[in-house]
Amino acid sequence: MAPAPDTPSDGIPAVDWQGRALDCTACPQHALQQAGRCRLGQACVADRYAKRIDRFFAWNPGVADQCLDHPYFEVRAVAAKHADVFRLPALIGDPDETVRWSVAQRLPQGFLMRLRDDPDREVRIRVAARLDASELKTMIDDPDYYVRSIVARRLPVGLLPRLAHDADREVRAAVARRSDIAGLRAMAHDADAAVRLIVAQRLPSAQLPLLIDDADWRIRYEVAQRIDPARLGPLLDDEDAAVREAARGRAGNRVA
Structure with a gap:
């Protein structure tokens, strides 16, 4: 050759x-x-x-x-993709984060917990995506919002209230997409309209009066589309034309 x-x-x-x-x-x-x-x-x-x-x-x-x-480090990182998984624990403390990223994607669950507090967010992101759901509660207070958002997407539903008041909107939105009815009711007055809109879209129609006076027209419009027509009330004369039209259209259909 x-x-x-x-x-x-x-x-x-x-x-x-x-x-x-x-x-x-x-x-x-x-x-x-x-x-x-x-x-x-x-x-x-x-x-x-x-x-x-x-x-x-x-x-x-x-x-x-x-x-x-x-x-x-590049050799160690790429080798970690192919090596025997039982050899990977030796790299948990590798000085280069690229190696630890690679290791985090293949480590057996029993060793993965040792990387949940890694100083590099990319490593913790991979851990949060793979860690057994029963162990994710240990990452609820992670300092990085994206890690917490992954936790919110995978955490057992019963533990979601622990993230319902997270400082980051994206984390709370992830919680709202998965919460049960009790959790959704508790989030009906979230400070961010984008989170409340998810709540409005997921709440059963019988619970929508909680949001009938919401400050954001998009939430009121969603309510007007789904609430029991007999409870449209103030939406019939809403300040927003789109909300009024939706409410009156449903009220008219009810009369007809």
Whole structure:
């Protein structure tokens, strides 16, 4: 096999993680190159370019266990995607967050809890997405709103009230999309209209009088569309034309 040029067709130089020219003859994986299972500038564990590292492990997943202690973080991160899962706990305390992200996506549940307080939000996001729902209560107070929003989407319904007054609107909206009737009633006066609109869309029609005087016309319009026509009351003369029209249209249909 003819050697590849120093600069591959993608224009990215084939150098190692310290910027040095690559030498296949000195590589510990030289036998793989001879077998056509790696290629300079295309699939190479010694390359600095992550895509080539990724391609190397895709071609040679069985080599991953040997590379979990490589000095270059990209090699460790990609190797973690292919290594035996029982080797991954050794990387929980890896100094690079990219490695910990990779580990968090595959760790067995018994070890995943050890990353719930990771200093990097991206790691905690992956933990929140995978952690067993019964353990998610331990992440309710996470400092990052997006982590809490994932928790709200997966938390057992009975625990959702603990996030119903979260400081972030997106978290409360996630709660409103999943809450039971009692939880929805408790959120009917949320400070944000976008959250109240979700409440209005999900409340049973018998509970909609809670929102009939809402300050936002969109909520009143939703109420006018779904409330028992006999209870339209103030909506028939609402200050907003769209609300009035919806209410009067339903009232007229009731009379007819």
